[in-house]
Amino acid sequence: MLMSNQKLKELVNRLSVTFFDKPFKDHVRFNHRLRTTGGRYLPAKRLIELNPKYALEMGDAEFHGIIKHELCHYHLHIEGKGYKHGDRDFKELLKETGSPRHCNPLPSEVNSFKYKYECSYCHRLYKRKRRIDTKKYVCGKCKGKLVAI
Template sequence: MNNRSLQEIVERISLDSFGQSFDYSATFNSRLRTTGGRYNLKTHNIDINPKMLSEHDELTLQGVIKHELCHYHLHLNNMGYRHRDRDFKKLLAEVQGLRYAPANESVHVYSYVCTKCDQLYVRKRRIDLRKYVCSKCHSRLKLKNK
């Protein structure tokens, strides 16, 4: 899917679910890491995390789009567009949008094992094997698996 087809999907969802048109730009933004999407208050554009489509299904993408469109329509109608506002929560429930984006599944887990006593260490980040040693016997560590 490219930005053109995303724009068409956003425009269609806006008309079907909200009864109003979406007159600005919707694009994929690969710099988004922890959020499913982002609505820009100044430009009224919507950015969508491409991982919402590659790691999840089409329903998740539609839920994220509905979430961002809630921000869009409420902001342009001078209503409460923030997550904590009653207007936002009510509209999001009506259109069945996602309240939270699903967690990314691309978390790396590294397992290290001591070469002498077989002590296991599990880390989210890589460690420098020249710098760190086993906390029990002070022997060298080796990468077990990624």
């Protein structure tokens, strides 16, 4: 069961005070439309959005790591320091707080390939979520004919 927005804000504030010694004063919410990321920080709105699938499918440690990562963006942005992934300030704060640089893939998304194709010449395997036209596409390695498995 997913936690309420109030409980989510309390969790984020507790992690912020514990790891950053600063309160979290802005907004946080779940965004069900996030697909490829665990969360994001929107500087213009000072809003943290979190992927609810990570709260449901992964353990608390993974979800707390995502929150800490987004809090790194948040606190550096408020302080006027470099808050983007490539900035030195951001990388240093990640290390200090023990926050992950990237989140792990969701278990439900790992083996989601519906279609498999094999090159009839070099036997290279291609896994795809969408079906492809084998008359139109060929092997990227040797230009051989692709065969659906």
